[in-house]
Amino acid sequence: MGGWAIALHGGAGVDPNLPLHRQEQAKQLLTRCLNLGISALRSSLPALDVVELVVRELETDPLFNSGRGSALTENGTVEMEASIMDGTKRRCGAVSGLTTVKNPISLARLVMDKSPHSYLAFSGADDFARQQGVELVGNDYFITEENVGMLKLAKEANTIMFDYRIPAVGLETCSAGAAAAMEKMNGLPISVYAPETVGCVVVDVEGRCAAATSTGGLMNKMTGRIGDSPLIGAGTYACELCGVSCTGEGEAIIRGTLAREVAAVMEYKGLGLQDAVDFVIKERLDEGKAGLIAVSRNGEVACGFNTTGMFRACATEDGFMEVGIWE
Ligand code: ASP
Numbered sequence: 001m002g003g004w005a006i007a008l009h010g011g012a013g014v015d016p017n018l019p020l021h022r023q024e025q026a027k028q029l030l031t032r033c034l035n036l037g038i039s040a041l042r043s044s045l046p047a048l049d050v051v052e053l054v055v056r057e058l059e060t061d062p063l064f065n066s067g068r069g070s071a072l073t074e075n076g077t078v079e080m081e082a083s084i085m086d087g088t089k090r091r092c093g094a095v096s097g098l099t100t101v102k103n104p105i106s107l108a109r110l111v112m113d114k115s116p117h118s119y120l121a122f123s124g125a126d127d128f129a130r131q132q133g134v135e136l137v138g139n140d141y142f143i144t145e146e147n148v149g150m151l152k153l154a155k156e157a158n159t160i161m162f163d164y165r166i167p168a169v170g171l172e173t174c175s176a177g178a179a180a181a182m183e184k185m186n187g188l189p190i191s192v193y194a195p196e197t198v199g200c201v202v203v204d205v206e207g208r209c210a211a212a213t214s215t216g217g218l219m220n221k222m223t224g225r226i227g228d229s230p231l232i233g234a235g236t237y238a239c240e241l242c243g244v245s246c247t248g249e250g251e252a253i254i255r256g257t258l259a260r261e262v263a264a265v266m267e268y269k270g271l272g273l274q275d276a277v278d279f280v281i282k283e284r285l286d287e288g289k290a291g292l293i294a295v296s297r298n299g300e301v302a303c304g305f306n307t308t309g310m311f312r313a314c315a316t317e318d319g320f321m322e323v324g325i326w327e
Helices: 020-042 047-060 104-114 122-132 145-156 176-180 250-256 258-269 273-284
Strands: 005-012 080-086 091-098 119-121 183-185 188-190 198-203 209-215 236-238 242-248 290-296 301-305 310-316 321-324
Touching: 005 020, 005 047, 005 290, 005 301, 020 047, 020 198, 020 310, 020 321, 047 080, 047 104, 047 198, 047 209, 080 104, 080 236, 091 104, 091 122, 104 122, 104 209, 119 122, 198 290, 209 236, 236 258, 242 250, 242 258, 250 258, 250 290, 258 273, 258 290, 273 290, 273 301, 290 310, 301 310
Parallel strands: 005 242, 091 119, 209 242
Antiparallel strands: 005 198, 005 310, 080 091, 080 209, 183 188, 198 209, 198 242, 236 242, 242 290, 290 301, 310 321
């Protein structure tokens, strides 16, 4: 065994014009959450508990797109989704369409641990949340002023927004590069930059891998839209070999079954972790669409993306540590 390793992300696809102070804010949050995970690992918390702990913290902070600060639907509401997977037994839990659960990742964990199912959505998930006594809050708790402004921009531009943009920077003022990156998805103009879904992957000292992903989805998404984040094998996957969490355009990640592909090429092609990640990004993912973080049971950490950037942080037991946004 190679010791523990941890990686977390705050979303792939970053506006190249993101102001420096916003970059700093993101890095500070990533560093705080990374340190939280490292302390938990040093206290011998199992991988599964660590991914839940870290994602809860990211959900609670409004900066990224999960829990409080989630992207808004076309109706201005929040519909959150999340999934978690325990690599040791390939157990999993997922939730979609949550409107009042403060920490969606913990409800996904309860679906895995306390229900006979793997995936609950919408009113059934809400009923289960009440039954389990998890903390509930009004939908307003999740809605930030900034996201209301972004939804307005998205509607004005008739776009499903993938960008990390702040309302002060109107679409009309975006750089030529960012404008050129606009493309169409099913006839709708979109930008290729993803919002800031969060995820965490961990291998603990026992070599147990786990993965967790949580999101509000895409800004101005249709109500009822489900992305890759709650889909095991697409946005999240963990097995005996590795743990993977993806971020980016959900539709592209679903088409590529991205998270499972990393495990599959390790299992069937015998590739190492970073080679597997590079292979999947190159061979299974449309250009400019997404990124992912991964750990292996050997205590390795890897990440890859083909977007402009990906908010990320990682560390391994032997002292390696990185917090970054760009390549
Ligand atoms: N993958 C997420 C979704 O499509 C978005 C993201 O990763 O930022 O819902």
